[in-house]
Amino acid sequence: MNAIPVCTTVKVLLRPATAGDADILLMWRNDPSAYRNYRISEPVTPETHAAWLAAVLEDPNRALYIATADDELVGQVRLDRDGDVVEVTMAIVAKHRGYGFGSRALAQALTECHRRFPCAQAITAEIASDNAASRALFVSFGFQEIVHRGRFIVFELSIGTAPSNG
Numbered sequence: 001m002n003a004i005p006v007c008t009t010v011k012v013l014l015r016p017a018t019a020g021d022a023d024i025l026l027m028w029r030n031d032p033s034a035y036r037n038y039r040i041s042e043p044v045t046p047e048t049h050a051a052w053l054a055a056v057l058e059d060p061n062r063a064l065y066i067a068t069a070d071d072e073l074v075g076q077v078r079l080d081r082d083g084d085v086v087e088v089t090m091a092i093v094a095k096h097r098g099y100g101f102g103s104r105a106l107a108q109a110l111t112e113c114h115r116r117f118p119c120a121q122a123i124t125a126e127i128a129s130d131n132a133a134s135r136a137l138f139v140s141f142g143f144q145e146i147v148h149r150g151r152f153i154v155f156e157l158s159i160g161t162a163p164s165n166g
């Protein structure tokens, strides 16, 4: 894997995930530093993951992207539409965190959300209350805390206030 320079200004791009990304997505999913922040905070089996990925890829209300920077795979973003609300979930690979990739990937995700789900009225993110990085990230984009749900807090961005590009 290439080393991406610290404090890089490299652009982050999102491309649709495919079945060919199954192995890397499984590796990222089973990183404890990522899954501790997920609703199902434990590793998944390859079989469970394969079934999940197939279902996501064929669902018109879901969109899964691989984030790339300088041709390196740096993370993933998922959009899940439920009525006029779209939930965004994302993760940056551990070694690339803290360099602005999450911020740039979220900017791209909001643009992609407008393109893919133009009727959406709000974008939400469910964030573990002790996930300081994710809270800082979404708050910096104008997301506001709307409700506590167990160990998670739901943040919401009204679509009219979402930035149109990154």
Ligand SMILES: CC(C)(COP(=O)(O)OP(=O)(O)OC[C@H]1O[C@@H](n2cnc3c(N)ncnc32)[C@H](O)[C@@H]1OP(=O)(O)O)[C@@H](O)C(=O)NCCC(=O)NCCS
Residues within 6 Å of the ligand: 033, 034, 037, 088, 089, 090, 091, 092, 093, 096, 097, 098, 099, 100, 101, 102, 103, 104, 125, 126, 127, 131, 132, 133, 134, 136, 137, 140
């Ligand atoms: C949350 C996550 C995506 C952020 O990605 P990242 O590339 O590290 O974030 P960035 O470097 O772009 O930083 C984004 C903001 O978070 C802040 N931040 C980053 N790491 C932080 C940390 N450990 N503690 C507090 N704030 C932090 C940055 O200062 C920045 O805030 P600012 O714009 O106000 O300066 C990444 O930490 C991650 O993948 N975590 C594991 C999976 C996860 O928690 N996903 C969220 C569920 S939706």
